[in-house]
Amino acid sequence: xxxxxxxxxxxxxxDxxxDxxxDxxxxxxxxxxxxxxxxxRAYLRNNYAPPRGxxxxxxxxxxxxxxxxxxxxxxxxxxxxxxxxxPLPRPVSARSSQDSDPGWLGLSxxxxxxxxxxxxxxxxxDFLEVNRQELGLWLREEPGAFDWSMYSQHVCLIEGKGExxxxxxxxxxxxxxxxxxxxxxxxQPLGAGNLAPLPVDALVSAxxxxxxxxxxPSFQRALDHITTLLRPGxxxxxxxxxxxSWYLAGEARLVVVPVxxxxxxxxxxxxxxxxxDLRTYIMPACLQTGVDDVKGIFFAWAQxxxxxxxxxxxxx
Numbered sequence: 001x002x003x004x005x006x007x008x009x010x011x012x013x014x015d016x017x018x019d020x021x022x023d024x025x026x027x028x029x030x031x032x033x034x035x036x037x038x039x040x041r042a043y044l045r046n047n048y049a050p051p052r053g054x055x056x057x058x059x060x061x062x063x064x065x066x067x068x069x070x071x072x073x074x075x076x077x078x079x080x081x082x083x084x085x086x087p088l089p090r091p092v093s094a095r096s097s098q099d100s101d102p103g104w105l106g107l108s109x110x111x112x113x114x115x116x117x118x119x120x121x122x123x124x125x126d127f128l129e130v131n132r133q134e135l136g137l138w139l140r141e142e143p144g145a146f147d148w149s150m151y152s153q154h155v156c157l158i159e160g161k162g163e164x165x166x167x168x169x170x171x172x173x174x175x176x177x178x179x180x181x182x183x184x185x186x187x188q189p190l191g192a193g194n195l196a197p198l199p200v201d202a203l204v205s206a207x208x209x210x211x212x213x214x215x216x217p218s219f220q221r222a223l224d225h226i227t228t229l230l231r232p233g234x235x236x237x238x239x240x241x242x243x244x245s246w247y248l249a250g251e252a253r254l255v256v257v258p259v260x261x262x263x264x265x266x267x268x269x270x271x272x273x274x275x276x277d278l279r280t281y282i283m284p285a286c287l288q289t290g291v292d293d294v295k296g297i298f299f300a301w302a303q304x305x306x307x308x309x310x311x312x313x314x315x316x
Contacts (some may be wrong), residue, residue, distance in 0.1 A: 005212070006270060019299070021076065022035070022309060026182060026186050027218065029216055030214065032141060032256075035254065036247045037249075037251055038130065038131075039130075039250025040128075040130055040131050040249070041134065041250075042248070043249040046145050046248065046249070046292075047291070048146070048148075049288065052287050055151070059195065059284070061281060062151070063154065066151075066154060067158065068279060069237065072277065076219065082156055093230065102111070106267060109210075110112060111126065114206045121219075125179065125180040125182040126181070126182065127183055127267075132179050134254070136179070136180060138173075139176055140156060141173070146289075148169070152159040152166075180196065183227055184212065184225055185212070185222055188228075189226055189228075189229065196229075197229055198251070199229060200230060200231065200234060201235065201237075202230075202235040202237070203237070204233055204236075204237045205226060206239040207239060207240055207241060207256045209223055210240050210244070210256055211247070211254065215257055216267075218257070219259065220267050220271070223271045227272065227273075231243060231304070233304060233306055234290065235302070235304075236268075236273060236300075236304065236316070237298070237305055238299070238300040238302065239298070239300075241256060241296075241297060241300050242258075242260060242261065242280060242294065243258045243293075243294070243296065244255075244292055244294040245258050245293055246292060246293060247294070261298055264298055264300060268300060268302045272305050273304055274303045276302060277300065277301040278298065278299070278300045278301075279298070280296050280299075281297040281298075282295070282296045283295060
């Protein structure tokens with residue numbers, strides 16, 4: 001994938017982009033080229049504004065994703081994660097997500113707002129410069145930034161702690177200190193010499209791997225690559241599209257590798273994980289709006305096995 005120069009979206013100097021692999025597959029090059037026309041604001045309108053962004057119905061896709069995350073963290077995953085985590089957005093070539101803690105990398109505050117320890121600092125990451133810029137607008141509270149307030153309010157409702165959504169957003173903005181470049185198709189996704197606290201205890205990837213992989217083998221390799229960022233015993237939360245082959249982001253029509261629940265399970269096992277939870281959501285007809293052909297969503301919680309095989313074939 002072509003590496004656009006990182007922008008200081010979060011008001012801090014991002015890490016340098018990883019060097020492009022000299023033997024990059026033509027399929028990945030085509031995916032990277034298509035993403036140069038990706039329009040983050042159009043993508044956000046399609047997926048995080050009504051009707052898909054309507055959080056008033058418990059049967060909606062937004063509430064479902066947030067419940068999956070909240071219920072998983074309520075099991076104690078957050079308490080187990082002492083050093084940090086690295087959420088990856090769909091836009092490691094584009095798309096949006098965010099779930100962060102010291103080292104969690106993500107795009108937008110959409111699926112973030114999970115329990116965190118006071119004072120932790122969160123690096124974020126994205127492949128596309130335009131997405132890092134979009135994130136920066138929200139972090140700096142600049143005019144024209146996408147309005148995530150309804151998600152912040154819904155998260156506060158789920159947590160039930162009586163916390164102000166404005167205070168939650170303020171805390172999140174204060175904790176994001178770096179925006180990093182990332183490319184899941186590189187053996188070192190964050191590049192050599194990056195400043196992220198690796199390996200991390202938890203990693204979140206939402207709508208990323210299937211959206212930037214031209215085929216299932218590429219999907220598997222990308223999963224192997226991000227697994228190297230995670231310590232043995234660490235946790236992966238993976239959210240993605242089921243049976244989707246394309247989606248729109250403005251003028252861009254992006255190709256997606258269709259995956260089913262069984263293929264996600266198999267990929268996780270092959271990458272050395274114990275799958276602790278795997279749920280699916282069927283996209284109702286009222287949310288099939290013509291911006292993609294997605295059939296459903298999957299949520300996976302997996303734990304990297306002790307002594308598992310790393311992507312490079314070494315024991316960890």
